[in-house]
Amino acid sequence: MESQKEITIYDIAKKVKLSASTVSRALQDHPAINKKTKKKIFDVAEQMGYRSNLFARNLRQQRTMTVGVMVHELNSSFMTSLLSGIEKVANEAGYAVVITDSSGDIEKEMTNARNLFNRRVDGVITWLSSNSKDLDHFTVFVDKSIPIVLIDSLQQHAGITSVVIDNRMCGYMAAKHLIEQGCRRLAHITSSLKTPVNALRYKGFRDALAEHKIASKERLVVVAPVTEEGSIEAAGKIMQMNPIPDGVFINNDFAAAVCIRTFLENKVKVPQDIAVVGFNNDAIGTFIRPTLTTINYPGKEMGAAAARTLINQLNGVGTIEQASNLTLRTELIVRQSSVKKR
Amino acid sequence: MESQKEITIYDIAKKVKLSASTVSRALQDHPAINKKTKKKIFDVAEQMGYRSNLFARNLRQQRTMTVGVMVHELNSSFMTSLLSGIEKVANEAGYAVVITDSSGDIEKEMTNARNLFNRRVDGVITWLSSNSKDLDHFTVFVDKSIPIVLIDSLQQHAGITSVVIDNRMCGYMAAKHLIEQGCRRLAHITSSLKTPVNALRYKGFRDALAEHKIASKERLVVVAPVTEEGSIEAAGKIMQMNPIPDGVFINNDFAAAVCIRTFLENKVKVPQDIAVVGFNNDAIGTFIRPTLTTINYPGKEMGAAAARTLINQLNGVGTIEQASNLTLRTELIVRQSSVKKR
DNA sequence: ATGAAAGCGCTAACAG
DNA sequence: CTGTTAGCGCTTTCAT
Secondary structure, eight states: OOOOSOOOHHHHHHHHTSOHHHHHHHHTTOTTSOHHHHHHHHHHHHHHTOOOOHHHHHHHHTOOSEEEEEESOSOSHHHHHHHHHHHHHHHHTTOEEEEEEOTTOHHHHHHHHHHHHHTTOSEEEEEOOSSOOOOGGGHHHHHTTOOEEEESOOOOOTTEEEEEEOHHHHHHHHHHHHHHTTOOSEEEEESOSOSHHHHHHHHHHHHHHHHTTOOOOGGGEEEOOSSHHHHHHHHHHHHHSSSOOSEEEESOHHHHHHHHHHHHHTTOOTTTTOEEEOSBOOTHHHHSSSOOBEEEOOHHHHHHHHHHHHHHHHTTSSOTGGGSEEEEOOEEEOOGGGOOOO | OOOOSOOOHHHHHHHHTSOHHHHHHHHTTOTTSOHHHHHHHHHHHHHHTOOOOHHHHHHHHTOOSEEEEEESOSOSHHHHHHHHHHHHHHHHTTOEEEEEEOTTOHHHHHHHHHHHHHTTOSEEEEEOOSSOOOOGGGHHHHHTTOOEEEESOOOOOTTEEEEEEOHHHHHHHHHHHHHHTTOOSEEEEESOSOSHHHHHHHHHHHHHHHHTTOOOOGGGEEEOOSSHHHHHHHHHHHHHSSSOOSEEEESOHHHHHHHHHHHHHTTOOTTTTOEEEOSBOOTHHHHSSSOOBEEEOOHHHHHHHHHHHHHHHHTTOSOTGGGSEEEEOOEEEOOGGGOOOO
16 A cells, blocks of 8 residues: 655655755755755655654754653543643644653652653653652753753752742632631641641631731641541531631632531531632532632643743743742632622 | 763773673673673663663664554543553553643644654554544554554544443443332433444443333433533423433433432432432542442543553554454442432 | 765674 | 674755
8 A cells, every 4th residue: 555664855855856965954944945945845755755753853953852741640630631731832832742650659750750761851840749759860850951840849959940839828818718708717627737738828828817817726727638538527527616617728629528518417507607618629619519619720721831831941941040930820719608798 | 060971882882891782782681691791781881870862772673662642632530540541551561651632623633643643653542532533634544554542432444443331231231220220211311312422322221121121212312411501401301201200321420410419409309209320430429419320431441451452563462453342341330329229 | 055974872684 | 692884864064
């Protein structure tokens, strides 16, 4: 059927009776080539079914037009948004995206880093697990001046850019909104206060309380894993508080959804008795009743921003120092679960 | 700090006073190389910070150890499962995974195919949008004998393998289960009967009815888009039927969740008045009350199977003809929404 | 405006 | 067991 043999620029050169260099230049739209010559070469290339050989070009140019993406778990819908943002920007800039998933395994993470390194990716975007990990496996990249962009990580490291959201502001917005709805006894449910991200959200939460001269009591904080059982238990603890809080900021939409259900099952009205603000803007928030007030976590935008930052660095636009930390705006999405006033 | 210059096998060869070929062979663990020599070469390579240059190797071997993944929309959580399955298998076999997303845009899909082609991916895995599209942009791959695996598509095309689930069986299982629960008047909600996938599910549904000598009435089928509004409307239509159906198979978990909510809001009890079976095994199914009986859609397994099939083809194990259609087992997950009997 | 020639780093006959 | 040699397809000085 088809010729199995790949067409090279030499084949084209022979056909048009010119040198390979000229063909190469024409194909790159080099200015110093005669317009007619170019057109002819393009036509012949098309007709012969030529496709450029990227490795040969890569080998020559010492770059791959590829960005590596390392994630520690390929499961949440946040991941899809992130990837989608990265893919869009990278593709538009002519870069391919290769993904690796370490499934939370630190060994595999190192292997993946090594593989990407060997594949000579031009840059790396990575989403580490939330617990503070050291960045040793990235030093290979740093040493070779391969740019790295970290997503949602507060690690500070020379030569590494981070794309984050303003977590303190998120906590602040959540609490402020609850206060504006008339809440005066605010609780917080979180999976842990040890991670920098969560700690910052809690700090913002307290800042808002302080600003409104509301005492923030540590015993109104419930630490619980983000599981169905954990959240039911957390909701139980909230309901046992005396007096019961009139507003709660829950650090995760799924947990918030379970809590709301638990509250309602126990005749605690939402938002009348207790107003609820979640976190993430998961699809679940619009499904449940009352619909869930939450803070949007802009996954796709973060992915896009990370890719854009990386590519700018690759193009030498904007030095690494210039923006070693990019903070994206988040927004409060007000729905029914928190609105006490009309 | 570090030498910016890349170490090549020549540098190693010079250091150990051997030829580059020997180094190359040693690094590949070639059997015909002295153990001691190997060890020495490995050590020196390690110490000099050598990393193999994949393009050079690719250029030489005419393959990239890369599989391309094309999806038509990078948003559902099904996508993440799929990718996760693909990534795992591909990575274990030493392949990198590059993803592209066409965002439902047919133009972009063709460009992506072209790009992957130019990047010389060794094989392609793709998930097309459900409406029957022609496969013209894949002929380039077929012509060059680059294997392609289609996911969840019933397209039949020479040289293209499909990984699918048994959709007819899914519909059959759903209906059979409802019948076993005592339902005798079964309805079906689907987004369309025109897609082959949905048509097959409906066929299975009817087959089960026929098997139990239950009349299947076309007017008990509701076609509605999978949106909140669409599903509320569909639920309304079901409730207006006279007599009201005592069981319904809804082709999507989200739609099923909305329907259940709508039923309950209208004092139609689930499962007592109407038993519900959904489809997909979304996370939402365990969250709602009653919890949702559904059919598991094995995304990760499909991804893994697709990758495995592809890699087998690349390795020459199992010809294309041998398994041009791989059907994965699905299972019914029984939860509260369908159980009438104790 | 075009060509000649070298070389990117690696692998695989072939030869010893 | 190891070395020699050629070449994968492309880009890019340096000439002309």
